[in-house]
Amino acid sequence: MTSPSAIIVRAATAFDRWVxxxxxxxxLAWFRCWLGLLSLVNLWLLWPDxxxxxxxxxxxxxxxxxxxxxxxxISVYLATGYSDAAIGLIRGLGLxxxxxxxxxxxxxxxxxxVWLATVSYSWRAMEILHSGDNLIRIGAFFLMFAGSGGAxxxxxxxxxxxxxxxxxxxxxxxLPVPAWPQRILQLQLCxxxxxxxxxxxxxxxxRNGTAVGLVLxxxxxxxxxxPDCFLTPVMAQVMTFATLAFELGxxxxxxxxxxxxxxxxxxxxxxAGLDWAMNVQLFQWLITAYYLLWLKPPTRxxxxxxx
Amino acid sequence: MNRLRRSVAxxxxxxxxxxxxxxxxxxxxxxxxLVAGYTLAAFSWTMPAQLFPPKPLIDSFxxxxxxxxxxWQAWDMFSPDPRSDDICVELRSTDRDGTIDRRMxxxxxxxxxxxxxxxxxxxxxxxxxxxxxxxxxxWQPFAEYAARRLRAEGHDPLTIELIRWWRPCEPLLSPKLRxxxxxxDWSSYVFHRWGVPREWDR
Numbered sequence: 001m002t003s004p005s006a007i008i009v010r011a012a013t014a015f016d017r018w019v020x021x022x023x024x025x026x027x028l029a030w031f032r033c034w035l036g037l038l039s040l041v042n043l044w045l046l047w048p049d050x051x052x053x054x055x056x057x058x059x060x061x062x063x064x065x066x067x068x069x070x071x072x073x074i075s076v077y078l079a080t081g082y083s084d085a086a087i088g089l090i091r092g093l094g095l096x097x098x099x100x101x102x103x104x105x106x107x108x109x110x111x112x113x114v115w116l117a118t119v120s121y122s123w124r125a126m127e128i129l130h131s132g133d134n135l136i137r138i139g140a141f142f143l144m145f146a147g148s149g150g151a152x153x154x155x156x157x158x159x160x161x162x163x164x165x166x167x168x169x170x171x172x173x174x175l176p177v178p179a180w181p182q183r184i185l186q187l188q189l190c191x192x193x194x195x196x197x198x199x200x201x202x203x204x205x206x207r208n209g210t211a212v213g214l215v216l217x218x219x220x221x222x223x224x225x226x227p228d229c230f231l232t233p234v235m236a237q238v239m240t241f242a243t244l245a246f247e248l249g250x251x252x253x254x255x256x257x258x259x260x261x262x263x264x265x266x267x268x269x270x271x272a273g274l275d276w277a278m279n280v281q282l283f284q285w286l287i288t289a290y291y292l293l294w295l296k297p298p299t300r301x302x303x304x305x306x307x
Numbered sequence: 308m309n310r311l312r313r314s315v316a317x318x319x320x321x322x323x324x325x326x327x328x329x330x331x332x333x334x335x336x337x338x339x340x341l342v343a344g345y346t347l348a349a350f351s352w353t354m355p356a357q358l359f360p361p362k363p364l365i366d367s368f369x370x371x372x373x374x375x376x377x378x379w380q381a382w383d384m385f386s387p388d389p390r391s392d393d394i395c396v397e398l399r400s401t402d403r404d405g406t407i408d409r410r411m412x413x414x415x416x417x418x419x420x421x422x423x424x425x426x427x428x429x430x431x432x433x434x435x436x437x438x439x440x441x442x443x444x445x446w447q448p449f450a451e452y453a454a455r456r457l458r459a460e461g462h463d464p465l466t467i468e469l470i471r472w473w474r475p476c477e478p479l480l481s482p483k484l485r486x487x488x489x490x491x492d493w494s495s496y497v498f499h500r501w502g503v504p505r506e507w508d509r
C-alpha cells in the first residue's frame with residue numbers, strides 16, 4: 001500500500017523531471033512560427049485603426065486614459081510618454097518581431113519585440129483587447145526564454161545549405177533545449193480551458209443548456225451561415241454541454257498520452273466550428289499555436305546534411 | 308564541558324545548514340518552482356473569487372509581476388452567462404444645415420465578412436465599453452473624436468448623439484432567430500448628447 005506522502009513525492013519528482021528534462025526543439029519552433037505569423041495578421045488588422053485607439057486625438061485621450069489606468073506597466077510609453085510617436089514604434093516592433101518569429105531570425109529578440117509591441121497597445125487601449133491578445137503577449141513573453149530557433153529557422157537553413165554546418169547530434173537527433181518555457185505554455189493552455197469551463201459552470205444558461213442558443217442570436221458575433229438543423233433548442237443544448245465538457249475535460253484528458261491526439265483533434269474541430277459560426281477575430285487561430293506544443297515530433301532522424 | 312560545546316556547535320551548524328540546503332535545492336530546481344508558481348498564479352488570477360478561497364492571498368503576491376510583465380489574463384468570455392440582448396450602438400449627428408447622418412457603429416451583420424472581421428475590436432469597444440453607464444467617461448471623448456472625423460469628411464456637426472439599440476434574445480433557439488433573419492423590434496435610448504460649439508477645435 002502506497003502512502004499519500006509517497007504518492008505526493010512521486011508526483012512531485014515526475015513533475016520536476018517533466019519540467020527539467022530537455023526537449024526536442026521542434027514543437028517550440030512550430031509554436032514560434034505560427035505565433036509569429038498570427039501576430040503579423042493581428043498587426044495588419046490593427047494597423048489602420050491605431051491612430052484612433054492609441055493616438056492622442058483618438059477615442060482615448062491621455063487625460064481619460066490616465067483616469068482609467070491607475071498603474072504603470074512596461075511599455076514603449078515609458079520612453080515616449082503620451083506621444084503619437086509610440087504608434088510608429090509599436091508598428092515597427094510588431095513588424096520586425098513578427099517577421100523574426102516567423103523566420104527564426106534572432107528569435108528571442110523577435111519575441112521581445114512582439115511582446116513589447118503587444119503590452120504597449122494593451123496598456124494604452126485596454127478596452128479593445130480580446131483573448132487573442134493575451135495569447136500573443138504570454139506566448140511572446142515565454143519565447144524570450146525559449147530555445148525556439150533550433151528548427152524551422154532561416155539562419156539555420158542558411159548554415160546548413162551554404163556553410164554545410166549542422167546543429168544535430170552525431171546520431172542525427174535534434175539538439176534538445178530547456179523544457180520549462182514549453183511546459184509553462186502547455187500548462188497555460190490547461191489553465192485557460194479549466195478556468196473558462198469553471199466560469200461557465202457559474203452561469204444558469206450554461207447549466208440549463210441555453211447559453212449557445214443565446215450566443216447564436218447575437219448579431220454582433222454572427223459570421224458565416226449555419227445550417228438550420230443546428231439552430232434548434234436540442235442542438236443548442238448539445239452544443240452548450242459539449243462546450244462545457246470539452247473545456248473541463250481538456251485539462252485532464254490531454255495528460256493521457258493515448259488520448260492526446262484525439263483531444264487535440266476535438267479541440268481543432270471545436271475551434272474551427274467556433275471560428276465559422278462566430279466573429280471573434282484571431283482567438284481561435286491563436287489557440288491552435290498552443291496546441292502545437294503538445295505534439296510529439298516524429299522520432300525519425302533529422303534531415304541529413306547536404307553531403 | 309567540551310562535549311557540550313561540541314554538541315551545541317554541531318546543532319547550530321545543522322540548523323544553519325538546513326535553510327542553506329533548502330536554498331540550494333530551490334536554486335537547483337528553479338525551473339520547476341517557476342513553472343509551478345506561474346501556473347498557480349495564472350490559475351488564481353483567472354478563477355472566480357467565490358470558487359477559489361486562496362485567490363486574494365495568491366493574487367496579492369502575483370498581481371504586480373503579472374501586470375508589470377504583461378502576463379495578466381482573463382478567460383471568461385460568455386461567462387457566467389452570455390448577453391441576453393442583441394445590441395448595437397448608433398452615432399447620430401445633426402449638421403448645422405439640418406442634415407441628419409446616422410451610422411450604426413456595431414451593426415456587424417450589415418458589414419461584409421472581411422469588414423466585420425477587421426472591425427471586431429471596434430465592436431468590442433462600442434458594445435462592451437462605450438455603451439455602458441459605468442463607462443460614461445468614454446462618451447465625451449468619443450463624441451469629440453466623431454466630431455473631428457465628421458468635420459474631416461466635410462460635415463459641420465451641430466449635435467452628436469450616441470444611441471443604444473437592443474432587442475431581447477429568445478430562450479429557445481430557432482433558425483428565424485439569427486440576427487440577419489430576425490423580425491423582433493428594437494428599442495433605443497440616447498445615452499449621450501453633445502452640442503458641438505461652432506468654434507470647438509478650430
